[in-house]
Amino acid sequence: MVINMLSRVADSLYWMSRNIERAENNARVLKVQLIHMLEASSKDALDKEWEEILEVCASTADYYSFYERMDRETMIQYLTISPLNVNSLMNTMNYARENARATRDILPEELWEVLNQFHLDQKDWQELPNTRDHTQQYLNRVIQTSMTSQGVIESSMSRGTPYSFIKIGKWLERAEKMARILNVTCEKNRKETGGGTHHYYHWLTALHFLNGYDAYIKEHPPTMEPKNVLSFLIKERNFPRSIQYCMDHVLEAVTNLEDGKVSHYSENLFQMLEVIQNEIEESSIEDMGMEELMQFLDHFQDRCMTLSRMFSETYYLIEPVRVK
């Protein structure tokens, strides 16, 4: 299956896929948070929560470079349809469409149409009053668009080089987001050593953020042991959002891309993938304290960045639409 493909096109596909995945993940976090905030105990606690959301979906520093204080409505707007925030849902969906537009000649027509339809409707969203209802609808629409896109890709794209680049983008983005969310959750846990219901709430939220609640509950009926949640989200090989699952599939996609062979130019990439695999497999999540876990997750995020860079170098991917 070793077929040449324009590097620019490969790059666009990779970023299209990352942007779609990023939009979906951020939309879900926001959607869950909008419900959870109804149950928050105090304004202080709530503000802190929102800052965490900001850290997961964008960058707190960037936000404060535009605004002086935390205002909930401003922030929701910042995360959804603001042009200022490079990671706003509107921007990530636009990047995805631009990337798709630049590669239209090799994408299934329906995929382009799904993204284009979102773009056409988006103009209407911007004119709607900023009510909770509209925000929820918008978030649902982002999630649906992402899922429909994935459906089109799975059901109609040949399993060739373009497909592999799309998949690699998706799995890497997903793994990184998982690590980011868990990191914030661990941090919160570490600060609040009081125990009790608080913890339950944090882990429940994390599961909801990561769309893992239903799957987790089937494996571990109604307990919410942090250790169980963490090893489920990090190491569960059957759960399609766990870090382990994502990395397994990055490896699989790269292997397909290379027709199962390791060549001189792809040697470093394969080595790095192996190192990451081993680090996840050898870790015993159950025995780690919060501090250690956070180190582990930080380290993993660094690895993802290195991997992304090596991947780009191996396939001459240049000039991405946007680098974090």
Place this chain on the structure above:
Amino acid sequence: MLTNYKTGVYFDEMMKEDGQPKNHYQWFYQLVHQFNERELMNKHETAQLNFLRQGITFTVYSHTGGTERTMPFDFVPIIIPRGDWEKIEKGMKQRMTALNHFLDDIYHEQRIVEAGVIPRDLIENNPYYYDKQIGGVRVPLNNHIFLAGVDLIRDEHGEYRVLEDNLRNPSGMSYVFQNRYVMRQVYPELFNQHSIETLEHQLSELHQSLITQVPLNAEPGKKPTAVLLTPGIYNSAYYDHVFLAQQMGIELVEGRDLVVKDDMVYMKTTRGLQRVDIIYRRIDDDFLDPEAFRPDSMLGVSGLLRAYKKGNVSILNGIGNGVADDKAMYVYVPDMIRFYLDEDPIIPNVETYFLSDPERLDYVLENIDQLVVKNVGASGGYDMLIGPQSDESEQEIFKKKIVEKPSQYIAQPTIKLSRAPAYQEGRFYPCHVDLRVFIMSGEQMNVLPGGLSRVALKEGSLVVNSSQGGGGKDTWILSESGDQHA
């Protein structure tokens, strides 16, 4: 529905003066009357949305940036009977053959200049004449015009005339296919009673024409690699580029995807560099290669011209074609046909006056309110004056421009451009139309049956360009059995 429709003093494609349809529109006329108002409105709406949803758009630039717009589609087709079409087809082949001879001639022997048919000045002062860059270079098959688009109009007697040749980067071919596609989707009923020329094989014809133009030094026995070079997603004709690349199964590349090494052209792929043999470029000459043309071009590829001159890569359409399709050279095309082919033009030009001729200049200045004045270097309906539709101040501005630089302008009598019914907002009304015919050349020459019928949807307007509110129509060439029906 067409009861209040008036043809006026114009030639109408569909209707006769007495309010009855012409013979070849008989079936269509009857079928339309089977729809009720509501159905027509719904279908119209569905058709427009179809283009938007598929993102078949062009980009319009203004001071606030670019907006993506669709070209409005009108469902009343232009139907051309077989006999008329055969004449057009012959006329187009004749014209392209002569123009190709001309291009080959002026970059080599210049026989036509020696013979005194065309003034040397007119060629040498033409800003698109690139003799310095490509004079003496041999191109594959001696073919300079891979894909041309010729704009035809009909005068008040219904005679077809050539309004403009586009030998550089004619766009719009994708619309021919999309118009047909949408038409079939939304108005399937109309096709039952008509037997029309299909477009099915045209893109493989195009591909065939493309890959026969292998460069001199291509690796023998290897399938040549062809690419379509686009300026990118912000170009107004980007959809055209996507469509053609996709349908021909060739890579759609941008300048930054290509690199020239040792006078060979390569594309940058995920496995390193891959040799490119044929480039169908949709970038203008002066942006192609910053080394040879505009040094500020960000769209082109450095060294491309060197590779071309060495015979290591084919560039289609040929470089330097602009000298043959501007509005001044247009006047001489009938002479070219006589000179190279010893034939009379099958499809005539529109009468045109050079303003550099003092006698003509006086005439034009006096009668400007009855003439169309055009800048020889402009296109897309820009920098032109339509006399009868202008006011005095506009005419004064143009008079000034003309006197300042007479050689920059030509004038033509205002032709009573033919009209056809268009359907918008619940009613049929007459609109001016023209027809862009596409001609592809490789080892053989082939005229796409039909073409892009463009319609000036603004009532009374003569400008059909999509950038100025023009729309598109499907064009039907009745096949032999279809003719008998009609």
